[in-house]
Amino acid sequence: MTTHPYTLRIQRNRKGPDGRLTTMWQEFTVQATPTTTILTLLEEIKGEKDGTLTFRQSCRSAICGSCAMKIGGRTRLACKTHIGSVARQGVVEIAPQANQPVLKDLAIDIGPFFARIHQIRPFLEDGPDTDAVLEKSAYDQVNHVTQCILCGSCYSDCVMAEVSPEFIGPAALAKAFRFVSDPREGQKVRRLEALSLPHMMWTCARCAMCVESCPKDVKPMEAIVKLRTRGIAKGLDAGPGPKHALAFHQDIQEAGSLNEFTLMMRTVGLLGTLEELGTAFHLLKKGKVPSPIPHKSQGVAELAKIYEILEEHPLDVETKAKEVVPE
Numbered sequence: 001m002t003t004h005p006y007t008l009r010i011q012r013n014r015k016g017p018d019g020r021l022t023t024m025w026q027e028f029t030v031q032a033t034p035t036t037t038i039l040t041l042l043e044e045i046k047g048e049k050d051g052t053l054t055f056r057q058s059c060r061s062a063i064c065g066s067c068a069m070k071i072g073g074r075t076r077l078a079c080k081t082h083i084g085s086v087a088r089q090g091v092v093e094i095a096p097q098a099n100q101p102v103l104k105d106l107a108i109d110i111g112p113f114f115a116r117i118h119q120i121r122p123f124l125e126d127g128p129d130t131d132a133v134l135e136k137s138a139y140d141q142v143n144h145v146t147q148c149i150l151c152g153s154c155y156s157d158c159v160m161a162e163v164s165p166e167f168i169g170p171a172a173l174a175k176a177f178r179f180v181s182d183p184r185e186g187q188k189v190r191r192l193e194a195l196s197l198p199h200m201m202w203t204c205a206r207c208a209m210c211v212e213s214c215p216k217d218v219k220p221m222e223a224i225v226k227l228r229t230r231g232i233a234k235g236l237d238a239g240p241g242p243k244h245a246l247a248f249h250q251d252i253q254e255a256g257s258l259n260e261f262t263l264m265m266r267t268v269g270l271l272g273t274l275e276e277l278g279t280a281f282h283l284l285k286k287g288k289v290p291s292p293i294p295h296k297s298q299g300v301a302e303l304a305k306i307y308e309i310l311e312e313h314p315l316d317v318e319t320k321a322k323e324v325v326p327e
């Protein structure tokens with residue numbers, strides 16, 4: 001295959017004696033075919049141009065998760081990404097994962113990410129259901145989430161992790177779903193209670209970046225939505241997150257559109273709404289306050305029928321299969 005010149009614009013990060021990180025960009029031009037992987041090119045640069053370039057890699061087969069880094073603005077596995085698919089006018093930018101502490105160049109400290117995984121207690125816990133049988137359908141659901149290779153791509157691209165560093169993140173929540181959805185798990189309700197606390201499942205803004213960036217198609221956001229549904233079903237509906245979701249549900253079911261005028265009051269209550277009066281006045285000045293008169297959409301009766309059917313036969317929206325919900 002014909003080779004072309006490509007420029008890799010690599011972020012170099014160095015810690016000084018005071019522990020402060022200095023960042024600069026360095027360009028390397030290499031000759032490669034469009035199907036050459038970014039990892040191959042990084043190794044070539046390290047071997048032939050600059051031996052100090054630091055990055056993680058191990059399996060070269062999209063299995064170990066070590067080589068996840070920002071490539072062309074999104075977090076991807078360097079060993080799975082072809083230069084031709086990400087270079088624009090022959091140039092691609094490479095940086096370490098975001099939302100994680102950088103150690104050197106493209107290598108991050110993976111400790112905080114794994115601490116989040118440990119936080120959800122990633123093992124089956126004893127309880128009354130310990131001896132339950134794992135049927136095939138439940139196994140398929142559990143197995144889908146266990147495809148996660150803990151590369152951290154979802155956490156790196158997560159917009160909520162960026163604004164709220166205490167957020168436990170999509171990978172840990174997908175892992176939590178693996179246990180909550182396992183019929184043999186003995187502490188499902190205790191887990192859901194822990195997941196209902198601040199910075200856990202209700203912090204997700206459902207931006208779907210984790211679904212986009214996951215190299216194994218785990219779809220963490222869908223696991224988060226299922227966790228939330230199960231939490232509400234168990235009566236864990238006290239915080240602003242579940243109240244917001246229930247208000248959405250009620251409006252769409254009854255009127256086919258949101259009543260944004262009362263949404264905040266129903267989500268955070270009177271006190272929370274009063275705290276946001278400044279924002280309300282700002283919106284008022286810009287003419288953006290929604291109408292207090294609720295709007296009823298056409299075809300609401302049809303929508304109500306869809307709700308009825310879904311409530312009677314809950315579907316896994318992704319697989320269109322009946323969702324397995326252990327007691």
Ligand code: FES
Nearest residue numbers: 058059060065079
């Ligand atoms: S080197 Fe193991 S996933 Fe890329």
